[in-house]
Amino acid sequence: MMRFPHVRHLLVAGIVALGLIFAGSAAAQQQAQAEIQELQQRLMQIQQQAVENNPQLQDQAEELESLVMRTMEDAGFDPEGGIARLEQIQADFQDESISDEERQGMMQEAQEIQADLQQGQQMALQDQEVIEAQEAFEENLMDAMRAEDPDTDELLARFEELRADMEQQQPAQ
Numbered sequence: 001m002m003r004f005p006h007v008r009h010l011l012v013a014g015i016v017a018l019g020l021i022f023a024g025s026a027a028a029q030q031q032a033q034a035e036i037q038e039l040q041q042r043l044m045q046i047q048q049q050a051v052e053n054n055p056q057l058q059d060q061a062e063e064l065e066s067l068v069m070r071t072m073e074d075a076g077f078d079p080e081g082g083i084a085r086l087e088q089i090q091a092d093f094q095d096e097s098i099s100d101e102e103r104q105g106m107m108q109e110a111q112e113i114q115a116d117l118q119q120g121q122q123m124a125l126q127d128q129e130v131i132e133a134q135e136a137f138e139e140n141l142m143d144a145m146r147a148e149d150p151d152t153d154e155l156l157a158r159f160e161e162l163r164a165d166m167e168q169q170q171p172a173q
Contacts, residue, residue: 029169032162039159043145046152050144057137057144064133068124077120082113089113 051057072079089110093103124130145152 029166032166036159036162036166039155039162043152043155043159046145046149046155047141049148050141053148054140054144057140060137060140064130064137067130067133068121071124071127071130072120075120075123077116077123079117079120082117086110086113 051061069079089106092098093106098106125134142152149155
């Protein structure tokens with residue numbers, strides 16, 4: 001089971017993140033945003049088909065996840081323990097007998113664990129071996145997506161073009 005969406009769904013995560021940063025009320029911007037969402041959905045479908053039709057991609061994603069986990073552990077992080085604790089907090093949070101104060105404490109603990117996991121993940125993603133494995137996975141994923149749909153590169157180019165246009169229209173923050 002993949003615990004790091006950036007590993008199995010690198011492309012999807014990027015597309016989703018970019019899609020979420022856009023907002024606006026102008027008709028042209030709304031039209032561009034609708035096209036981005038349509039492109040995003042089509043690209044996600046292509047990616048899903050590519051992964052389903054290429055079990056070696058699933059294996060490669062799992063190997064990449066294991067490498068990221070080992071690299072995090074080597075750096076002093078406890079990703080499995082953190083994930084297990086987050087799952088326990090989530091389960092405990094469903095208990096209606098827990099007071100609001102306890103819920104607040106649980107939420108604080110979950111935020112701290114998430115921040116720690118993100119820090120470890122960021123460190124792991126800077127490791128040369130992880131970078132190389134991630135690049136190989138991305139290349140294989142893109143090849144599989146192109147095999148599923150020859151228009152993949154054009155779709156990505158259009159998505160990137162719209163994303164860049166919308167970013168330019170966003171006011172500086």
